[in-house]
Amino acid sequence: MRQKGSPEIIGVSRAITELKDEIARVARSDAKVLITGESGTGKEVVARAINAQSPRAHQPFVPVNCAGIPEALLESELFGHVKGSFTGAYRDKPGKLEMSENGTVFLDEIGEMTLRMQGLLLRFLETGEIQKVGAERPASVRNVRVITATNRNLRDLIQQGLFREDLFYRINVIHIVVPPLRERREDVPLLVEHFLRKFTSRPLNRMSNGYGAAVTSDGQALAPVAEYSPVRAISPEAMAALCEYHWPGNVRQVENVVERLVVTGRREVIQIDDLSPEIRTPGQFHMRPRRERRKTVADELFRKLREDGESFWTAVYPLYMNREITRGNVRDLIHKGLEEARGNYKIVLRLFNMEPGDYKRFLNFLRKHDCQLPFKEYREYR
Ligand SMILES: Nc1ncnc2c1ncn2[C@@H]1O[C@H](COP(=O)(O)OP(=O)(O)OP(=O)(O)O)[C@@H](O)[C@H]1O
Ligand SMILES: [Mg+2]
Incomplete structure (x- = not known):
């Protein structure tokens, strides 16, 4: 094999x-x-x-x-x-x-x-x-x-x-x-650069992508990209648009989009108007208004856990036990955790910086204080 x-x-x-x-x-x-x-x-x-x-x-x-x-x-x-x-x-x-x-x-x-x-x-x-x-x-x-x-x-x-x-x-x-890629947009520039390098430095199989005539009579020939594409880089504006886009086809779509840009590009640096209208102006095609909203207690707790790496047991539990935060706050926090973990409490445990051995204790706590949300609603892969 x-x-x-x-x-x-x-x-x-x-x-x-x-x-x-x-x-x-x-x-x-x-x-x-x-x-x-x-x-x-x-x-x-x-x-x-x-x-x-x-x-x-x-x-x-x-x-x-x-x-x-x-x-x-x-x-x-x-x-x-x-x-x-x-x-x-x-x-x-x-x-x-x-x-x-x-x-x-x-x-x-x-x-x-x-x-x-x-x-x-x-x-x-x-x-x-x-x-x-x-x-x-x-x-x-x-x-x-x-x-x-x-x-x-x-x-x-x-x-x-x-x-x-x-x-x-x-x-x-x-x-x-x-x-999905839209949940890790920080990766988009790296992926774009990666595929740009891939498609500008390696021979492309013109047969497989259906873009034209560089295949020799036996149909096997690989044409070095440099011979037919001047593309070498991407402008910051175009990159910014790529980062904003929601990428429903995820990394494979990035790969395809970059390949298309390289194969069809006429200039050394990809500009924003080289991008397809859907990517350039996603708003017209994909209504996803960004709501600005006030930060909630749960947002702040979530940030402490996820960004500062604090544990649920030290950053949340004592506050709740001392009545400094409410049951609603904890439930909102669990909601956020389940969203990120797609309904998997074991992953919530990890996201909230607890030990695997704490699983039972965590669930018991949630159950006892009526903070255990049904995981099913979060199980969609989207
Ligand atoms: N993190 C990554 N870094 C580099 N390349 C990636 C990454 N993720 C995916 N790719 C590339 O994106 C393309 C799609 O990846 P892959 O085939 O693994 O996706 P998949 O989840 O199996 O998709 P499908 O559900 O459609 O089968 C591949 O060419 C792969 O090499
Ligand atoms: Mg696959």
Whole structure:
């Protein structure tokens, strides 16, 4: 299996810094990881980074895209098949699970699996058993690390009866959430510069991006960008507009936008009018008025926890116990925490600088003082 190198994770925002720390921690273990986040946020990058930093780095990393393949093909892809098991099965073929023995399998778009495939996968996760298509008896694969990813809300799918809850608990041992780019705009300039470097210093495959004629007769030729694009830099105004934009397609959209700017650019420095109208004047396309509002007590507490790194136990708890702040203040604070943590109290615990061992104590406190908000409403990945 070809080993693509692990791409660098670009970003300086707190979210990305924490993500990198989490990756480093998670890489050491063999625990199953579920990576969620909107489309284009970098879920695959995270999966590759975990593998690259793990003791399995030199073993196979086998990605499988579970979306868009008919069930029968996915079954054979994952579990393999024996010769003659269906039309076109000319020889035995090992499945991706078998191929990732001693290494890591990356099951991408796991939310798209059919219920039957979910059942087969669950059996594998429970027993290590793989039943090749057309084989008489099962074989076993014992040593595979499983990383999964989806941009779907699996809890919603479970409620709709489309995803097995038992499988969810199997794969969701460690949950990594990759935040959308609009929540970490500090990263936009770095990403723009990164992709600018990438597309101006490396040959571009003109075939793949559909921009024109630099492909030779065999269709393979790669034209150095310098030969057809003068673009080298971006003006501060254009960069400011890119930072303001809401990036619904996240990092992948940044990559595509920068590639387009390089390929179509006529000047050395990208100017604001080179940007598409949607990016230049997002207000017309995307109504998101910025409300200026007074800072609340909860805002200030939240800032203390998140920016000053103070712990909930020292910055909030005593104030509440001494009646210096109200239950409403604490509830508002928890609301903010849950929003950032997308409904995961364990992450709230971390965001509020408490130890993992404090989980019970924290929840007991919230319950006792009627400050525990239902997490479900925060579980949307947006
Ligand atoms: N932090 C990052 N630094 C550098 N490149 C990134 C980063 N995040 C994402 N990318 C790049 O953006 C593109 C999209 O990333 P990736 O494929 O990992 O997203 P995804 O979350 O898996 O998207 P989808 O849900 O659509 O599959 C890739 O080309 C990837 O290399
Ligand atoms: Mg992906």
